[in-house]
Every structure is written in structure tokens, then in C-alpha cells.
Amino acid sequence: MxxxxxxxxxxxxxxxxxxxxxxxxxxxxxxxxxxxxxxxxxxxxxxxEGVISGYRAILDQEKLGAPEVVMIEVVLDRHDDEILEAFGTTMERIPEVLEVHLTTGEYDYLIKVAVNGTRGYEEFLRRKLYRVPGIRHTRSSFVLRSLKNVQAFLPPG
Known part of the structure; x- marks a missing residue:
């Protein structure tokens, strides 16, 4: 098909x-x-055929103790294969990181992180994100409310 x-x-x-x-x-x-x-x-x-790639449970981050979601834009120092691969591998290993997207535009990556408030976010930054080699700059935004959250788009047929 x-x-x-x-x-x-x-x-x-x-x-x-x-x-x-x-x-x-x-x-x-x-x-x-x-x-x-x-x-x-x-x-x-x-x-x-891979159209359905898997099934998963949707977990309640608030009940798990990490109710806040932060979107972080990341700029890397360099864009060679070694730095890009190291960044991706490191992001995969950090449990608070929910999503990582390589993007076009002003920032190189957009990452979605679950934290427990501003103190949890500060700890995440100091103990994890800022220890990742190759990061030049970040900019963060806390998600106040999620208006829509779907995992896929089924185009009209």
C-alpha cells in the first residue's frame, strides 16, 4: 500500500x-x-507497515512530582557531527527531557522538560543542562497551560 x-x-x-x-x-x-x-x-x-509505531501510556506528570513543563531553545557552539551526536546522546540519557527537536531558525534545538517548579528547573539547569558540552546559549519558557496535546496528525484522505 x-x-x-x-x-x-x-x-x-x-x-x-x-x-x-x-x-x-x-x-x-x-x-x-x-x-x-x-x-x-x-x-x-x-x-x-510502521504506520502504527507503538502504543504507550500517558502519564500524569503532576502525580509523578514534575508538574511543570519547560520549553528550552538551545544554541550550540558548533554544528559538526561530533557535537550534534554528543548532544543528542546526552539528551536521551536525561530523564526529565521529554522531547528533543532539531530545528531551523535562530535556535538549533527545542527541548521539552518536566520539572518540579522553579527550584526543580534551577536544579535541572545547574546539575544537568549546563554540564552538557557544546551549549552556547539557551532560552526558556514555562508552559502555563496545554491547550492541545496530540501525538499524530491524520491528513484527510
């Missing part, structure tokens, strides 16, 4: 699983209007 060419049932499956990744196959089949066996086969095909 060509990339992006999904029929109405595939699209309904993807939308339903994006809303509830724990829905049972029988509930999913009923919801989209297929019998369970073809529904299961379609889900397996979408997984095999």
Missing part, C-alpha cells in the same frame, strides 16, 4: 486507536463497522 493511501476503514482504525490505544479488537471492530477478524488483520498490517 502506498504511503498515505488508506481506505475509510484504515482511517477509522487509526483515529480510534489514537483516541484509545487500549480498545479491544472486538470494540474497535464494532466501532468502525467491520467484523473482528478483518479488523485485526488491518491493525496488524498497519503495525507491520
Amino acid at each position: 502506498a504511503e498515505g493511501s488508506f481506505d475509510q476503514f484504515d482511517r477509522k482504525i487509526l483515529q480510534a486507536l489514537a483516541e484509545d490505544g487500549r480498545i479491544s479488537n472486538s470494540q474497535l471492530a464494532q466501532k468502525i463497522g467491520l467484523s473482528p477478524s478483518p479488523c485485526w488483520q488491518r491493525v496488524r498490517r498497519l503495525e507491520k
